[in-house]
Amino acid sequence: MTITVFIRYQIDPFKRTMFEEYARRWLSIIPKCGGDLLGYWMPHEGTNNVAFGLISFESLAAYEQYRARLRGDKEGMENFGHAEEQKFILAEERTFLRKVEA
Template sequence: MSLLCCIRYRIDPFKREAFETYAREWLRVIPACGGRLLGYFMPHEGTNDVALGLIEFDSLADYEAYRARLRSDEGGRANFEFAEAERLILGEARSFLRRVEA
């Protein structure tokens, strides 16, 4: 059974371009650290302060190992620091979902 980590970001709507830069960096870093990135999704119509990141893992243990690698990855650390310095993320929530199968 694989798990989908759904990260829901509440972003500063005036810093959407900066958040998109942040999201683009994860497109390289997340796969290098072991996550199967399904994508980052930016606001388009409607709500202008919600973005999503979707990453798949084989298990919760694989997610925990990924998080450890992410914290020690130079690009990952730099991206976290960029987001903090720019103050572009106002809130973040993670949900772990499993696929419904027949």
């Protein structure tokens, strides 16, 4: 069963550009580590402090393997470190979803 991790970010609205650069770096890191990146979405109009990311995996086990590879990935760890230093992510929520099939 494929699962999709839906990540909801609360971001500092005055640091949206920094978050967008952070998300852009994941575009190559996530696939390299085994995730099927569906994309990142930035605020456009309306709420200016919420962004989203969606990543699919074959299973929860595949997600756990991805997380292990990510912890060993230099670029990934640098990206996490940059986010912590700059504090442009105020909160992050992860929801694991499965597609409704007929």
